[in-house]
Amino acid sequence: MSLLSPACRDALQHWLASQSALNGAAENTLTAYRGDVGEFLSFMTLHFGSPQGLGALQDITISDMRAWMAESRNSGTGARSLARKLSAVKSFYRWLAEREGFEPSAVLMARAPKFQKKLPRPLAAEAAKAVLDTVELQSQSDWVAARDVAVVTLLYGCGLRISEALRLQGKDAPIAAVLRITGKGGKERIVPVINAARGAVDRYLSLCPHSLDHNGPLFRGVRGGALNPRLIQGVMAKARAQLGLPATATPHALRHSFATHLLEAGGDLRAIQELLGHASLSTTQAYTAVNTAHLMEIYNRTHPKA
Incomplete structure (x- = not known):
């Protein structure tokens, strides 16, 4: 999180507050969101070589998204966990795009990796x-x-x-x-x-x-x-x-x-x-x-x- 620009940190914090106030997100969910989106924004900082303001986030391409997903998989993130992270990032971007007035299609078009959903394991x-x-x-x-x-x-x-x-x-x-x-x-x-x-x-x-x-x-x-x-x-x-x-x-x-x-x-x-x-x-x-x-x-x- 220390890699993030002040504008990104503020945007992330405001988004988390909106998730809590409007959607009633639980504290554990907010903690997961903070980690997932913060990790994504930190990667983009390293990917581009400098802290990114909100303007730079609007220019992220599908290629940049693939680079983040590839790095996540290479670092040991499983398909299920990556799908969860991508879902959080897309939710953040929908909110940010509406607030800043830009088109988030490159982020929203990124496809989550396929994985076998675990079925509930009930007892007889x-x-x-x-x-x-x-x-x-x-x-x-x-x-x-x-x-x-x-x-x-x-x-x-x-x-x-x-x-x-x-x-x-x-x-x-x-x-x-x-x-x-x-x-x-x-x-x-x-x-x-x-x-x-x-x-x-x-x-x-x-x-x-x-x-x-x-x-x-x-x-x-x-x-x-x-x-x-x-x-x-x-x-x-x-x-x-x-x-x-x-x-x-x-x-x-x-x-x-x-x-x-x-x-x-x-x-x-x-x-x-x-x-x-x-x-x-x-x-x-x-x-x-x-x-x-x-x-x-x-x-x-x-x-x-x-």
Whole structure:
């Protein structure tokens, strides 16, 4: 970032502020954007031999873009990561072009490298149920065991991200039939809560030794502070080891399992999108690919002509 001209630094900072204010970008997203676009602008400084003002950025050609992408690949950046970086750069350039009044076509025409999109890795329904049962066995303390079961049941039963479950507060208890969840980018959604999840949280509440403040965290650590997500990740790691499940059986895999099992049961893709809080239907459509892959596996294994 020290290679950048003051004008470039200011433009980058203003763009990041706009992403936060207008699009509700999360802090982690802003950090990634800052690194990706800052890296691109720094490369252009070295590429042209001097710090570039905003005027020079308007003259970047498709050849310059290819040089940056080639250097990124040569330095070990994978195709998926480079596609992410290019997306951030294009977003910055759309904003900059509108603000400065120039045509950003050379940057926007740059094509991201092709890569094989990773499909979600859900658990089978039987495995997901076994995980819930096994998580309870990982602690000698009844209230800690009940807490861990309550969290993972919310992940699988409601499709919550672990960060969303751990952001629940004392005022959310007892858990109602529906929860208002604030997800990525500040996007709110309404999530129905199955009876098993409500029951698991009620049991935790009845055993928890800590007083739960109205605006304090619902799920507490042993010393009374907010529960660290790494503890739930660790509990899941122990459970999957005991069950012989793969390393992909993480807390987030329970969210994937929630979506996949709803789809397999005939759930509507648009409804599942709303339940998961996906901004784009294309994100949710990955689960149709999972379902198709599962069906083809059964077909190839059982069809007499296979």
